[in-house]
Amino acid sequence: MSHKRVTKRKAIFAAGGVAALGAAAILLPQANASQDGGSGDTASVKTLKAGNASDLASQLQKMLGDSFAGSYYDTAGKQLVVNVANVSGDQGNVIAQAERAGAKVREVENSAAELKAAAQTLKTRATIAGTSWAVDPKTNKIRVTADSTVTGGKWNRIESTVKSLGSGMATIQKSAGVLKPLVSGGDAIFGGGARCSLGFNVTAGDGSPAFLTAGHCGVAAKQWSDTQNGQPIATVDQATFPGDGDFALVKYDDANTKAPSDVNTGQQTVAISQAADATVGTQVFRMGSTTGLHDGQVLGLDATVNYPEGTVTGLIQTNVCAEPGDSGGSLFTQDGQAVGLTSGGSGDCTAGGETFFQPVTTALAAVGATLGDGGAGNAGGAGAGAGAGGGAVDANGDGIDDQTGEPVQGAGGAGAGAGGGAVDANGDGIDDQTGEPVQGAGGAAGNGADGGQNQSGSGNNQSGDGSNQSGGGQNQSGNGQADGSGVTESR
Numbered sequence: 007m008s009h010k011r012v013t014k015r016k017a018i019f020a021a022g023g024v025a026a027l028g029a030a031a032i033l034l035p036q037a038n039a040s041q042d043g044g045s046g047d048t049a050s051v052k053t054l055k056a057g058n059a060s061d062l063a064s065q066l067q068k069m070l071g072d073s074f075a076g077s078y079y080d081t082a083g084k085q086l087v088v089n090v091a092n093v094s095g096d097q098g099n100v101i102a103q104a105e106r107a108g109a110k111v112r113e114v115e116n117s118a119a120e121l122k123a124a125a126q127t128l129k130t131r132a133t134i135a136g137t138s139w140a141v142d143p144k145t146n147k148i149r150v151t152a153d154s155t156v157t158g159g160k161w162n163r164i165e166s167t168v169k170s171l172g173s174g175m176a177t178i179q180k181s182a183g184v185l186k187p188l189v190s191g192g193d194a195i196f197g198g199g200a201r202c203s204l205g206f207n208v209t210a211g212d213g214s215p216a217f218l219t220a221g222h223c224g225v226a227a228k229q230w231s232d233t234q235n236g237q238p239i240a241t242v243d244q245a246t247f248p249g250d251g252d253f254a255l256v257k258y259d260d261a262n263t264k265a266p267s268d269v270n271t272g273q274q275t276v277a278i279s280q281a282a283d284a285t286v287g288t289q290v291f292r293m294g295s296t297t298g299l300h301d302g303q304v305l306g307l308d309a310t311v312n313y314p315e316g317t318v319t320g321l322i323q324t325n326v327c328a329e330p331g332d333s334g335g336s337l338f339t340q341d342g343q344a345v346g347l348t349s350g351g352s353g354d355c356t357a358g359g360e361t362f363f364q365p366v367t368t369a370l371a372a373v374g375a376t377l378g379d380g381g382a383g384n385a386g387g388a389g390a391g392a393g394a395g396g397g398a399v400d401a402n403g404d405g406i407d408d409q410t411g412e413p414v415q416g417a418g419g420a421g422a423g424a425g426g427g428a429v430d431a432n433g434d435g436i437d438d439q440t441g442e443p444v445q446g447a448g449g450a451a452g453n454g455a456d457g458g459q460n461q462s463g464s465g466n467n468q469s470g471d472g473s474n475q476s477g478g479g480q481n482q483s484g485n486g487q488a489d490g491s492g493v494t495e496s497r
Contacts, residue, residue, distance in 0.1 A: 051085055052108035056288040057341055059086040063285060066104050073100065075118050076143030077109075079287035081303070085110050086285075089143055091117035114146040115174060124148055124171045125310065132167040134160050135314045136185050138362065139176070140306030140323040143286050148176040149306050149323070151360055153185040153352050183352030183359045187222040187252075187313055187333055194295030194331060195219070196234050197227025203295040203335030205347040206278065206366060207265030208255070210243065211374035215265040216257040218369055219334030220347055221247030222315065224254025239263075244373050248316030252349040253369035254334075267377070269336050271299045281366045281377055282343035284322045290345055292324075292363075294332025297355045302326035311362050313350060321362040322346050327355035337363045344377060 054062065056079050063077040066088055075089035088109045090101055101111050121141050125148060128139050136153040148171075152164055168178045194203050202223035210216040217240065223230075224245025229238035238259065245254035258265070269276045271293055284290070284304045291301045306323035326337070328351055337346030346363030353359015370376065 050105050050108065051083075051110045053084040054079075054086055054108065055084070055341065056081075056285060056339060057282060057343055060282055060285040060288070062086050062108060063088065064283065066107060066109055070100055070104060072117070072119070075114050075116065075121070075146065076141060076307075077285065078143045079285045080110070081287055081289065083110075087112060087143075087287075089114045089146060091115065091120075116146050120175070121146075121148060124175050125308075127171060128167060128176075129310060129317075131170075132164045133312055133317055134164060135312050136160075137164055138185060138309060138311040138323070138360070140309030140321075142177075142306045145177065147174065150176050150178040151181050151185075152178065153181045153183055155184055156180075181352045181360060182357065183354070185311065185313065185350065185352045185360075187220070187247075187315065187350040195223075195230045195232060195334075196236070197223070197230040197238075200226045201234075201295065201331045202226075202230075202333045203293070203331065203348065205334045205336045206269075206344050206377060207267065208370065208375040208377055209265075210255060210257055214257050214261055215263045216240070216243065216255055216375060217265065218347055218366070218373075218375070219254050219256060220349055220364065221245045221252040221254045222349070223334050224256065230256055246372065248313065248318045250318075251320050251368060251372065252318050252364045253347055253372065255369075255373040255375055269293050269338055273299070276338065277342050278338060278344050278377065279342045280344070281370055282339070282345055283367055284345050284363075284365060288339065290324060290326060290337050290339060292326045292328060292332070292335060292337050292348060292361075294328060294335035294348060296329045296331035297327065300327050300355060305360075309362055311350065318349065318362075320365065320368060321349055322365055324361050324363065325358070326361050327353065327358055328361045329354050337366075 059079045063086055066077070067074045070088070070090060073090045073093055075091040077086060077088045079085075080087050086109045088104055088111050090104075090111055091114050093101060093113060105111050125139060125141070128148070128150065134152075134156060136155040137151065139148050139150045141147075142149040150164065150168055152161060156164060165178060168176045194201050200223065202219055205218040205220070207215065207217045224242045225247050228242050230240045230242070231238050240256045240258045243255045243257045246252065247254075267278050269278060271291075276291075284307060286304050286307060288304050289301060290304055291299060293299050302325040304322060304324050308319075309321040309323045310317060310319050311321055322337070322345070324337070328335075328348055332348050333350070335348040336344065337348065338344050344366045346365055347369065349362045349364050351359055351361035366377075
């Protein structure tokens, strides 16, 4: 059964107005190749695309350990900024390595552990419906928000709790709207009188076609249709809300359903190549059935939101607007990375407001699904093997060159997998002329000798390639594009 297009999409975009059209224009192809260069405070700071900055941040978080206090993407300078705290002794050398790897490093007062402890205090003393908090690495503080329902004694309680954390630990602001899950009756995907939006098409652990949406949609109804009062086309398999996330896996009833790997914005179709973690400061796009396409920035991570229905943890905070019916819709980047599922927020697309999203990477791991046939890893990756020649690792396995402090690039030699993954001549997976990720397989097939985590070498599976059996990226053809199987057409 093929996915039908929403017949009311033209009307939706007419209502979405200029903002939706503006966001669509931004999504059109641009000459935005990344390049190495000294545009930061030091010559070693590199200009990076947002996706590459996210990858570097993950590597440096592991390398810096307890000194890592968050990171964010500086959109103006196209640089990754990494916060460090409690630096002493040998950690100075670690910071130097982080700088050589291309990040802009700054020392801050609040460590990650201190911020986490402050968030726990908020949870214990101030879990009040209509409040939220998230770590903001730009300010090195916790951003606390209270909606219009938090008044009187409730406001005094949240305000006094923030003050008790000490100066420089948290900020508090009032929101004019009402914080709530964005589900309503109306259009898009329908179940039990509720309307939500389809997020990303995936492949369930048993190989069947499915999609991700918001968990509060999944607990609202068991069966979902793609037309109002229509026949069900999918059944909820797993749903989490409230609690540790807001996500649901919904399996298509017809095992032959075609689940395209894209997001249809109404103006163009954006191919989705992989799932990625959010990075504060990056530009993101949200597609929903009520308001269409809108864009904004990631403001905070690991957000806790106290909805009237209960507390949800581990969310992404943004300034992208959303309205009822947009719940479950896709949050993604310009270069086709699936980032989040719309959870809830306050305000609307006229006045603005705060919005929160379920990370896609966390949802995929929890339900055991992959984006289409391709998996949740990086498209065209060089493989995850830790053995000789089997992946982007060095002698001690940390992925950082001990002489230069640079991340080791690519995989080579035995165990590189059939087709070698999407790498180029210098093994970094980035075309040196365009700055774009290299698509497809390159190099000779590895023999798998001691190359990785499985039988054939450096990859995650039987062929040692990176993501699957073909060695070319995330799919069978080796182009890193998951062959029509990753994300959606949003509802």
